[in-house]
Amino acid sequence: MIVPRFFLAIALPVLAAATSVLAVPALAQAGDLKGVVELFTSQGCSSCPPADAELARLADQGDVLALSYHVDYWNYRGWSDTLSSAASTERQYGYARTLRRKNVYTPQAVINGRDHVNGANETAIARTLDKLSAIGAGLTVDVSVESTDEGLSITIGPGKGKADIVAVYFDEQNKVEIERGENAGRTITYRHSVRDMETVGMWNGQTVNLKLPASVISAHPGRRCAILLQVVSPDGSPGRILGAARI
Template structure:
């Protein structure tokens, strides 16, 4: 792999969605300028700078920032402890929708519509602003909160159709990497995605959903992002129209 971005050509896999459960936390909705998704790997020597940028984004809170750990670099001598086939499949899905012939790490996908090297914060910020200024940012209101009944999700009115996707993530995970390209390093990963599921569909009309407390309690302390995302006819993820987040419960 190079000192910049690590590329991998691909054959197109079938897209799958992993199932999971939400977690108690603190709601925050309607205040994101965009959604930034980093595709990274503990076995990629060029990824730590991008991982550090995600940590900054999480702290600043202007965008909804998520990290997806792919598994296709695991053969290099270190199996990423946060990696999953579902994360890899999501990145391949973006390659389809973005009409790319390869995938790479570190890659940041912005609002499901554009991408850049994950270590290039200036480029990420520019894409977020360009999409927002052109009306292609987060244009549909999405809110999420937790009470005694469960996780309540509301989506405002708009145009088009989209899936309502719940993305479950860990707040921060420190990993001591013992082999591979980052051998000997201790890296803290932020908002690492562990599971995803489609929980509803939106047809442009305002709607509300509730996930029960009994469903959410299986993963205490885990955060949950709610994405309103267009999906292509081939199942590939597309533009993200709106987003909200339930922050991890710091008390657990």
């Protein structure tokens, strides 16, 4: 469904390097992932449940970092999405600027910050991931993350360009009973819904070793964490994702 809307002036928050970390040791690296799929969805959109199911399948598949962003522009249709945020809507409109689109829609899947397809189309998502990898637009920079009791250690490998190091906090799953709106009466389990993001560092093509104290991750109790190495325009619009890792 196409939802026209005026572009929002946005800027990704550049916050201090304070992020909370999981207490269980873990290690992840960009080489483990084929790509990043970001789904823009809403509990109030009748076209979205098949895309939510596809996002869940990708999350279980394991070789893709699958993230779900619940937008808030459907909330006026009789049901306020319990996971929605203005920040998710702003991120989608930022991608619209980057991809030179005049509008946004749900369900939209943005892949590696470089292309988009209908989020319910499993074949299109797979083909786009393969196409981007074939032309060198996959995850080309190694990102590794290690979590210990002391905090989070992030290593970004060498490469070309400049990018932000972004921590993404998301829920493993949320089961929601939708009472009104286009999906009234349905109970849907949402996977990997993003609840917060913060920029924790910058990368300029050289190897970066970054340590975040455990107090930062503890500010997001019960949530999982992923790291994106993402190009961000001067106006804050998100762009190409060069690398990623998850805890």
